[in-house]
Amino acid sequence: MAQILSSLPGTFYMKPAPDQDPYKVKGDSVEVGDTIALVEVMKTFVEIKAESAGTFARYVAEDGKPVTAGAVLAELED
Amino acid sequence: MNIDRLFIANRGEIAVRIVKAAKALGVTSIQAYSEADADMLAVREADEAVCVGPAAARESYLDIDGIVAAAKAAKADAVHPGYGFLAESASFARAVTEAGMIFVGPSAGTIERMGDKVAAREAAIAAGVPVVPGSKGRIDSIDAAAEVANEIGYPVMIKAAAGGGGKGIRIADTEAEFRKLAPQARAEAEAAFGDGGLYLERAVQKPRHIEVQIMGDGTRAVHFFERECSLQRRRQKVWEEAGATCLDDATRDKLCDSAVALARAVDYCGAGTLEYLYDSARNEFYFIEMNTRIQVEHPVTEMITGFDLVQEMIRVCGGDALSVTQDQITRSGHAIEVRLNAEDPMMQFMPFPGQVTSLKIPQGDGIRFDHFLYEGYQIPPFYDSLIGKLIVHGADRADAIARLSAALDDLEIGGLKTTAALHKALAGDPTVASGDFHTQWLEPWLDAGHLSKATGDA
Incomplete structure (x- = not known):
């Protein structure tokens, strides 16, 4: 099971905007470079991209909550 | 003055600055902090500290009901909003006042009026302050x-x-x-x-950003001369000066008098700044907006006038009359402030909220460093990237730039990327030295790769 980690500390968001759907839902295919989430660091939004391909399993981090650098944000099924 | 217990509803360097002013006035400081800010410098330096909620600003520093309740519970008699967060929220000012405390700033009505661009423009015109020339309203043919x-x-x-x-x-x-x-x-x-x-x-061509610091006690108002903040990136000020050497004395007098006229017209109480565009080709200035709070760049004004603006705003909002008359406020020399942000200027200014591993602060006459750092401090990623402001005061502008260069060389903040590299490059740039720039100068300068050239990383 591949994990997608946060490269930065900040606030985690699974949606591009509050009124939109999450980037990925269970079963979605994930390509390398797909945006999986946003992390807001010092008022700047950084896109977190997948570094391996697979099928999206779940978000691990909680939407709108703090994450540390290296925290697991999401998991892919093998 | 009717303030004994001051609640500080802000964080970072401005919170440290307000604690310092409160101490000098013999006022008890009560510092608000979020769960992510428990070990920030202002919490250590304040007399008391109160947690006001989780890391997310909307649940802590921006939560009007929560902040007012925390200030009441701490038996504060006044609330200082700093800048940013709730500093220009009329609802917050009103809530503080309705809870029986003093808001260190103008009335909610004044914040509302000056915060509305159209209403502020109308107030300026009524007070005889020049605005950007425009049509009186809509035109159909x-x-x-x-x-x-x-x-x-x-x-x-x-x-x-x-x-x-x-x-x-x-x-x-x-x-x-x-x-x-x-x-x-x-x-x-x-x-x-x-x-x-x-x-x-x-359309004002190559506008320079010039602003006037004012202070009012509700009856009388004075100015503390002007600042120039034309070096901007993405509409954020990067480098600020007092005074504006592009102005001749007659224009400076007219500009500062116009700011006082507007402050008087609205019975202003507290510290405020009127922002103008200056068209140097026409030698004309136009009011654009008013900030009804203390500003990030207030120290350059303090350096050239010798007054403590944060203490003064607390006193006048606490009911005192202004401690000075206009003729007692004079200016001497030239001051420059540079904003140090936890960002990597070589990587598109990507935020870099690291841990401060070492800290060496430049010392000496005419050098001031307003900040909230200490060795071992982990900068939280949840807020603004401003970590400090280096301020220098010289005999004239060239002297101030030379002192800034030397002070930047003496400043060491280990463990972080900061915008110090940008300021070193600017301090050595011939166009900056000539003073021939405007608000749209810095971004093309960066796009042209001058920063990489100056630091030898190209």
Whole structure:
């Protein structure tokens, strides 16, 4: 099971905007470079991209909550 | 003064600055902090500290009810909002006052009025303060519009009266061009807003950003001269000076007097700043907006005038009369402030919220460093990237730049990327030295790769 980690500390968001759907839902295919989430660091939004391909399993981090650098944000099924 | 217990509803360097002012006044400081800010410097230095909620600002520093309840529970008699967060929220000012405490700033009504661009422009016009020349309201016919454009003077900006979002905006350099572009702007406005009404405003070329520091006690108002903040990136000030050496004495007097006239007209209480665009080719200035709070760059004004603006704003909001008259406020020398942000200027200014592993602060006459750092401090990623401000005071502008260069060389903040590298490059740049820049100068300078050239990383 591949994990997608946060490269930065900040606030985690699974949606591009509050009124939109999450980037990925269970079963979605994930390509390398797909945006999986946003992390807001010092008022700047950084896109977190997948570094391996697979099928999206779940978000691990909680939407709108703090994450540390290296925290697991999401998991892919093998 | 009717303030004994001051609640500080802010964080970072300005919270440290307010704690310091409270101490000097013999006022007890009560510092608000979020769960992510428990070990920030202001919490360590304040007399008391109160947690006001989780890391997310909307649940802590921006939570009006929560902040007011925390201040009441801490038996505060006044609340200082700092800058940013709730500093210019009329609802917050009102809530603080209704809870029986003093808001260190102007009344909610004044914040509302000056925070509305149209109302502020009207107040300025009524007080005789120049604004960007524009049409009095919407214009419907192209012939009438061309007539107004000739009065305003070219280049003219054509906007949709119903506008917003840049839709319908055109800039015409001549009447012929105006007659070609205005119908297009009208058609676009009609399509976008269902209203083809136009609004005209002079397009100020190469504007310089100049602002005037004022202070009022509700009856009387004074100015503490002007600042220039034309070096900006993405509309954020990067480097600020006091005074503005591009102004001649007569223009400076007119500018500062106009700011006092507007402050008096609204019975202003507290510290405030009137922002202007300055058109150096025409030697004309135009009021654009007022900030009804203390500003990030207030230290340059303190350096050249010798007054403590944060103490003064606490005193006047606490009911004292202004401690000075206009003729007691004089200026000497030149001051520059540079904003140190936890960002990597070589990587598109990507935020870099690291841990401070070492800290060496430049010392000496005419050097000041306002910050909230200490060795071992982990900068939280949840807020603004401003970590400190290096301020220097010299005999004149060239001396101030030389002192800034030397002070930047002596400053060491280990463990972080900061914008110090940008400031070193700017301090050594011939255009900055000449003073011949404007608000749209820095971004093209960065795009042209001057920073990499200056630091040898290209």
